[in-house]
Amino acid sequence: MNQTISPSFPDDADSAQQALAGEYVLGTLTREERQAVDALLPSNPALREAVDAWQQRFLPLVSLVEPVQPSAHLWQRIERSLEQAAAASPVPAVPVRAARKALPWWRDFESLALWRGLTAGGFALATLLAALLVLKVAAPLPDTRYMVVLVAPQDKSPGWVMQTSSARKIELIPLGAMEVPADKALELWTKADEWNAPISLGLVKPGERVEVPLDRIPGVQANQLFELTLEPPTGSPTGRPTGPIHFIGRSVKVS
Amino acid sequence: MSVHFDDFDYEATLLACAAGERGAMQRLYEQEAGRLFGVVRRIVRDGALAEDVLHDACVNIWTRAASFDPARGSARGWIYSVARNLALNARRDDARDADVPHEALQAIDDQASLAAWEAVSRSDQWADSAGRVGHCLAELEPVRRDCIMYAYVEGLSQKEIAARVEAPLGTVKAWIQRSLVALRACMS
Numbered sequence: 001m002n003q004t005i006s007p008s009f010p011d012d013a014d015s016a017q018q019a020l021a022g023e024y025v026l027g028t029l030t031r032e033e034r035q036a037v038d039a040l041l042p043s044n045p046a047l048r049e050a051v052d053a054w055q056q057r058f059l060p061l062v063s064l065v066e067p068v069q070p071s072a073h074l075w076q077r078i079e080r081s082l083e084q085a086a087a088a089s090p091v092p093a094v095p096v097r098a099a100r101k102a103l104p105w106w107r108d109f110e111s112l113a114l115w116r117g118l119t120a121g122g123f124a125l126a127t128l129l130a131a132l133l134v135l136k137v138a139a140p141l142p143d144t145r146y147m148v149v150l151v152a153p154q155d156k157s158p159g160w161v162m163q164t165s166s167a168r169k170i171e172l173i174p175l176g177a178m179e180v181p182a183d184k185a186l187e188l189w190t191k192a193d194e195w196n197a198p199i200s201l202g203l204v205k206p207g208e209r210v211e212v213p214l215d216r217i218p219g220v221q222a223n224q225l226f227e228l229t230l231e232p233p234t235g236s237p238t239g240r241p242t243g244p245i246h247f248i249g250r251s252v253k254v255s
Numbered sequence: 256m257s258v259h260f261d262d263f264d265y266e267a268t269l270l271a272c273a274a275g276e277r278g279a280m281q282r283l284y285e286q287e288a289g290r291l292f293g294v295v296r297r298i299v300r301d302g303a304l305a306e307d308v309l310h311d312a313c314v315n316i317w318t319r320a321a322s323f324d325p326a327r328g329s330a331r332g333w334i335y336s337v338a339r340n341l342a343l344n345a346r347r348d349d350a351r352d353a354d355v356p357h358e359a360l361q362a363i364d365d366q367a368s369l370a371a372w373e374a375v376s377r378s379d380q381w382a383d384s385a386g387r388v389g390h391c392l393a394e395l396e397p398v399r400r401d402c403i404m405y406a407y408v409e410g411l412s413q414k415e416i417a418a419r420v421e422a423p424l425g426t427v428k429a430w431i432q433r434s435l436v437a438l439r440a441c442m443s
Contacts, residue, residue, distance in 0.1 A: 015436070022435035025336075026406045027298070027343045028413050034343065052328045055336045057442055058407050060386035062335055065297055065408060067289030070306050075284055078313045082280065085318050155414070155424060 021050035025058055030157055032175065146170075146220045150228060150247035159247040162226060168214050174207045178246075180230065187231040189241055190217060192224045203235055204228065224251040265330035272320035280317050283334070291338050298342040298410030308345050312338040346410060391441035398422070399430045403438075406431065 023029050024037045041048050150160040161173045172188065180186055186206055191198035201212050214220065229236075230243035263286050271279030291312065296305035315337050323333050385392070392400045398420055405411040405419055413431070417424040 018439060019432055019435055022439070023431065025339075026403065026431070026435070027339070027410055028406045028416075028431055031344075038340075048327075052332075055332050056328045057388050057438065059329070059332045059335055060388050061404070061407050062290060062294050064385060064404075065290065065293040068293040068296055069289050070292040070309055074306050074310065075281070075288075078284065078310050079277075079281075081310065081314045082277065082317050085314055 017047055018050055021047060022054050024051055025054035032158070146222070146224075146251040148224075148226050148249045148251045150226060150249040153245055153248055160228070160249075162249075162251075164220055168219075170201075170212050170214055170220060172204055172210050172212055174209060178206045180206045180246075183233060184230050184243070185233045185235065186228045186246060187235050187241070187243075188212060188226065188228055190220075190224060190226045192217075192221055198225070198227070198241060200236065200239065203231075220251055222251060225249075226251065265334065266325055269316075269320050269323050269330045269333070272317055273323070280313070283316070284313060287331075287334065291335070294335065294408075295338055295342040297408060298339065299345050300410075304345060305342075308341050309338065312341050315341065343410060346412075387442055388438065391438050394441060395434055395437065399434050402427055402430050403434050 020029075020033075020037065024034065029037065037047070037051075041051065146164045148162040149158050150162065151158050158175050159178065160175060162170050163173075164170050185203045188201040188204050189198040190201055199217055201214070201216065204210050204212070225248070227241070227248040228246045229241040230246055231241070236242050265283075268279045268283050268286075272283065288309065292305060292309050295308045295312070296302060299305050299308055316334055319337070323330060327333075392403060395403070401420055402416050405416045406413075411419065413427055414424060416431075417427040420427065422430075
């Protein structure tokens with residue numbers, strides 16, 4: 001029966017927003033994603049509306065959970081806190097989680113298959129999330145045209161965000177700390193659909209914000225592929241990616 | 256399934272909380288603490304932590320009652336969203352984000368409660384007790400429905416769901432995304 005409903009991935013901003021809101025309510029977002037949504041909700045009525053709707057949709061499922069009585073003294077404890085509530089600060093924020101460890105995912109993936117398999121829709125969720133963040137952070141910048149969320153190929157956890165900071169530069173922003181073996185370096189590559197092979201944009205340091213000049217390529221267009229691969233310290237010896245892909249994503253137009 | 260919550264006026268009670276009426280908060284607690292605690296405990300899987308979360312949820316409900324907007328949904332939905340958000344944020348990072356071995360995962364499950372909901376979900380009546388979302392979930396393939404239920408009811412991460420249903424993580428992610436699209440279409 002469900003097969004009669006098109007199982008397509010979200011392919012537009014509204015669907016992506018619905019997917020994000022749905023996973024937020026479902027509880028399947030990562031901690032960083034949850035926190036990002038929490039931060040966005042007060043200033044994003046459309047997202048809030050989508051979250052509200054999902055909460056109402058799923059609410060009846062709580063009737064499947066058997067009630068369990070908490071210990072008898074809990075109410076007294078709550079009552080004491082209510083008395084102090086006027087002076088009390090809200091629940092403390094959860095600390096942002098630190099380093100993300102690199103996973104040996106590449107043993108299971110053929111690079112080419114991965115590239116082929118990457119659909120824009122598959123990244124809709126992370127892409128939208130980052131787009132929302134960028135729009136919020138960089139709203140006064142009229143020249144932001146494209147952005148990219150680079151995600152780990154295996155679990156699609158976002159690792160870097162890129163945004164065009166001018167027509168000739170793209171800024172690469174790390175979303176967390178990451179480790180690279182001492183004898184290796186991260187190299188940034190890009191490939192537009194009609195290009196035969198990826199072009200190197202140079203080496204980047206893990207966890208460091210960097211502005212990358214785009215003088216080796218015509219520019220950035222929609223759906224252009226970007227990836228970070230693990231290469232020797234001086235970069236790929238062949239001019240093509242030789243090491244495993246650490247993060248990968250495609251550009252989306254944001255303004 | 257008991258349905259006494261139909262008789263309880265959650266909205267009026269929240270409004271009374273917003274007006275500072277302590278007795279309203281106590282009535283709400285007496286009405287809903289058992290179910291709230293059950294829901295929270297499923298997600299955080301630890302009784303003491305679940306009590307901390309329920310405590311924080313009640314304080315939040317009390318202090319934020321004035322921000323409840325009936326136009327945005329039901330009062331009961333708002334109460335559960337406050338509690339579930341806190342519970343999801345309180346899930347243990349280390350257990351969630353590490354590669355949890357299947358055996359360890361099973362060990363930390365509350366097997367009795369899991370069996371209870373599985374029995375409910377396999378019975379003919381479960382869709383009725385869950386209302387419209389139940390009927391729409393019933394139209395999903397069983398394994399995809401399980402993914403949604405493991406996430407919403409059990410609070411499992413995608414990685415844990417993948418281990419539970421013995422499917423690749425990417426497959427589970429895709430199932431969940433497609434199920435959400437299907438559920439939204441079914442319930443619109």
